[in-house]
Amino acid sequence: MIVAQTQLPKDAAELVAFWAIASWFQETMTIFPCLIITGPAHEAMVLLRMLKNLCRGAGLVAEFRRADLKDLNFNYHTVLISAPNLDNRAAALLGNMTNRGFIIVDQRSYLLCGVSRAIYIGEDSSIKKIQHSIHINITRTAAEPPTSTEWLQDYISALPAHLEHYREKNVEQVRRSAFAPSGVASGTAAVAKALGCCIIGAPELQKKLVTHLKAWDQHDRSHQSGTIEALVVEAALALSRQGRKHAFTSEIADEANRLAELRGESPKLKPETVGRRLGKLGLRTRRLTLAGNGLTFDITTLDQIQKLTAMYVEEDLLPGNENLHSSQPTENKQVEEVM
Secondary structure, eight states: OHHHHSOOOHHHHHHHHHHHHHGGGGGGOSBOOEEEEESOHHHHHHHHHHHHHHSTTEEEEESOOGGGHHHHHHHOSEEEEEOTTOOHHHHHHHHHTTBTTOEEEETTEEEEOOOEEEEEOOSOOSOOOOTTEEEEEOOOOOSOOOOOOHHHHHHHHHHHHHHHHHHHHHHHHHHHOOOOOOSSOHHHHHHHHHHHTTOOSOHHHHHHHHHHHHHHHHHHHHHHTTSHHHHHHHHHHHHHTTTOSEEEHHHHHHHHHHHHHHTTOOOOOOHHHHHHHHHHTTOOOEEEETTEEEEEOOHHHHHHHHHHHHHHOOGGGSBTBTTSOTTSOOOOHHHHHHO
């Protein structure tokens, strides 16, 4: 039905379908995956209107305003938002609201914000990072729009009742589901679990979901790999694997600039910039000696570097590739065990 009404390729349409089905089981979820849509406005509105017929208790909303959360959460199970001018602060708030149990304090009222949300954020595919989100990009095309047929309209009219029946029959099984995806980063695995638990009696569909999310995860990682954060993470990883106990921020900056030059780039990062980026990434620097600040490569820091590597660094850039220190001495036993 989604393919018949939109210009989405089949894999993207299938991800949308998984998300829509999951909107019927929100009370079973620990997180509420957010569907992010980019691309031409008209095609995005077609998709949002279609989701209104597919999702549980859905409402269409123009723009995202914190002041409207109380009314929206009271009236809708699923909120479908057109917000092409979404800013980073609103994106961060939406990301926080994907976690069950968190509340928002508004005029001495406490608002629980656990509902499914899909958001159109405009044509720019450089997505604002929203926690626990899936990104669907609609590609502009000159193809004729799909033609609505009689069978399709009948199918659209009947589908909500089928989904309601599916929900009533399977909600307890969804709640008890032991589905546990593997082979993806922790954030993506949480999204896969939330969506996959809602698929009952069809392990091949759960497998397909994980395959789609792996591909999306790799695409997102490829996009992230061109950022300053990715360079800083890669530099910290390279230095941590030299068997040393610490690295000054200036050394991490030098290594990041070296990696950039190998790829024909020249960001010329300063130690101060690198220090700030490390802090935002959860890698806290401290005074090492009178010579300056840096990272101590203890077990906690190494673990955080490894997690960031999974998020920011593409596989062909990992150690062992010529861009990193594959010729450096073997790490010490502690580092080998941690990594």
